Amino acid sequence: MERDRLVHIVDEVPGLDDRTALTMVLVLDGFLDAGNAAARAAQHLIDLSDGPVVATFDVDQLHDYRARRPPMTFARDHYTGYDAPRLVVRLLRDTGGTPYLLLHGPEPDNRWEAFCRAVREVVERLGVTRVVGIGSVPMAVPHTRPIALTPHANDPSLLTSDSPWRGELRIPSSAQALLELRLGEWGHPALGFVAHVPHYLAQMDYPLAAAALLEQVEIAGRLTIDLSGLRAEADDRDAEIAAYLADNSEVAEVVAALERQYDAFERAEESGQSLLAADQPLPTGEEIGRQFEQFLAGLDGPEETDQEGRG
Structure with missing residues (x-):
C-alpha cells in the first residue's frame, strides 16, 4: 500500500533526463561520524548548492525516537518548535x-x-550510476600526520587507492555498509571512504577530515567541489590545537x-x-581522554557562566 512506502520520489x-552519469553521495549521521566529519562534509555541500x-x-518507520530523541524548544510555559529528523x-x-x-x-x-530496497528504488528511478558513501572512525593516530582513509567498494575496479588493511576484520555493521553490499548484489556500483580521525578529537568538529573525505568524493564522483x-x-x-599544546606540555607529550x-x-x-615498535608504547585512549578533557571543553563547550544559585 502507498502509505507503507518508505520513500516518496x-x-x-x-x-536529469539526458544524463549518462549521475553520482549520489551518501552520508548517514550517527555511527560512522567521528569528528562530525561526514555530517560536516554534507552540510558543506548543501551550503555550496x-x-x-x-x-x-x-x-x-526507520527512527528509534527513544534512543535518539529529537530536540524541541520550550519557551517559558509552552512548546514552540520540534526538530523532526529528516532523511x-x-x-x-x-x-x-x-x-x-x-x-x-x-x-x-x-x-x-x-x-536498502528503498534506496535501490531511488537509484533506478533517478538513473544513479554511482553511489559514493563517506564516514569517519576514531583511530589512535596523531593530528599532526596526514589524514588516512580506508577505501572500499562493491566492485574492485571502482577503488581509487589501496586499503591500509590486510586480511579480514570483524566489525560492527551499519546501514551504510549494508547498502553498499546490497547495491553490489543488485548490479549498482557503490564505493566509499572512511577517514581516520584522532580519537582524542573524535568528540569535536574536525573539518580537516571532512575536507579529506570530499577530496575523495571529487575523484570518485567525477565532481568539482570548492573546499576553500x-x-x-x-x-x-x-x-x-597548536596553541593549546604549546601551553600544556603534558598533553603535548601524549601527542608526541x-x-x-x-x-x-x-x-x-x-x-x-614488524608493524609494532617494541620501544614505543602507545598511550591508551583513557590516558589521552583525561589529558584532553579540558581541551575539548575549552574549544567546543559553552561559555563559562555563574553557577551560584540566586534565591
Whole structure:
C-alpha cells in the first residue's frame, strides 16, 4: 500500500533526463561520524548548492525516537518548535554546474533491508550510476600526520587507492555498509571512504577530515567541489590545537608519543618488518581522554557562566 512506502520520489526532476552519469553521495549521521566529519562534509555541500529535495524517506518507520530523541524548544510555559529528523535526497550541482544527488540524514535504527530496497528504488528511478558513501572512525593516530582513509567498494575496479588493511576484520555493521553490499548484489556500483580521525578529537568538529573525505568524493564522483571554506576552518582548528599544546606540555607529550608510534609503524610498513615498535608504547585512549578533557571543553563547550544559585 502507498502509505507503507518508505520513500516518496518526485515525479519529474528537471535536468536529469539526458544524463549518462549521475553520482549520489551518501552520508548517514550517527555511527560512522567521528569528528562530525561526514555530517560536516554534507552540510558543506548543501551550503555550496542548496538544491531541491527530490526524494523523502518515511523516518517514522526507520527512527528509534527513544534512543535518539529529537530536540524541541520550550519557551517559558509552552512548546514552540520540534526538530523532526529528516532523511532526504537533494539535487545539488558542483562548481562546474554538474548535477549530483546527496542522500543525507540519520542512519536508520531499524528496517535496514527495507531501507536498502528503498534506496535501490531511488537509484533506478533517478538513473544513479554511482553511489559514493563517506564516514569517519576514531583511530589512535596523531593530528599532526596526514589524514588516512580506508577505501572500499562493491566492485574492485571502482577503488581509487589501496586499503591500509590486510586480511579480514570483524566489525560492527551499519546501514551504510549494508547498502553498499546490497547495491553490489543488485548490479549498482557503490564505493566509499572512511577517514581516520584522532580519537582524542573524535568528540569535536574536525573539518580537516571532512575536507579529506570530499577530496575523495571529487575523484570518485567525477565532481568539482570548492573546499576553500572547509580548509580555512581546518586551519583555524589546527591553530587552536597548536596553541593549546604549546601551553600544556603534558598533553603535548601524549601527542608526541603518538607521533613516535605512528612514525615507527610507517617505517616498519616500508621495510616489511614488524608493524609494532617494541620501544614505543602507545598511550591508551583513557590516558589521552583525561589529558584532553579540558581541551575539548575549552574549544567546543559553552561559555563559562555563574553557577551560584540566586534565591
